[in-house]
Amino acid sequence: MQNIPIEIEVIGLLAACLTTASFVPQVYKIWKTKSAESVSLTMFSMFFIGVLLWLVYGIYIKSVSMTIANVITASLASIIIYYKLKLKE
Amino acid sequence: MQNIPIEIEVIGLLAACLTTASFVPQVYKIWKTKSAESVSLTMFSMFFIGVLLWLVYGIYIKSVSMTIANVITASLASIIIYYKLKLKE
Structure with a gap:
């Protein structure tokens, strides 16, 4: 392949900024309130695995924006899963 | 390009299933409870525009899985935005 x-990557990077940024307030809310009750562990685990697969896909097709977006989203999702598991104890 | x-598209389609499916319960909850209080209109609008840009990106790079995933996600996000605006009235 x-x-x-580069002009297509600009669209991808803009897309990455928007979809990643829209995810930040959720992580911030969980971190600030120390409550992850409103999120489902099953759903976030599915989402997390999905994002990891998108990351593999992005690396394979040599997509810079997909790789960056999915590394950040996977990190944010893992914070949510960490709090969800920690707050369960 | x-x-x-096809083997890369299989990874993408699996990723699409997981990330899209994890989004469905949110839409179902809003539709069932007829309440969209917990979601932010600004955040969902950002997310929606981001998904549309990912769709443009996916079409440009001829990615079948990205195109399918982003059409479905954009549809689901637009349902949430519709309810958010409708319930505001």
Whole structure:
């Protein structure tokens, strides 16, 4: 596969900013309130595995924006899962 | 750009199933309770625009799984935005 043109990567990076940024307040709310009751562990685990697969996909197709977006989203999702498991104890 | 190999698309389609499915309960909850209080309109609008840009990106790089995933996610997000605006009235 050839590299993805820079102008397409700009669209991807803009998309990455928007979808990742919209996820931040959820993580902040859980961190601040120390409550993760409103989120489902099953759903976030599914989401987390899905994001990891998108990351593998992004690396394979040499997509810079998909790789960056999914590394950040996977990190944020793992924070939510960590709090969910920790607060359960 | 060349087409993405089928074995990579399988990873993408699996990723699409997981990330899209994890989004469904949120839409179902809003539809069932007819309450969208817990979600932020600003955040969902950002997310929606981001998903549309990922869709444009997916079409450009000829990614079948990204195109399918983002069409479904954009539809689900637009349902949430619709309820958010409708319930505001």
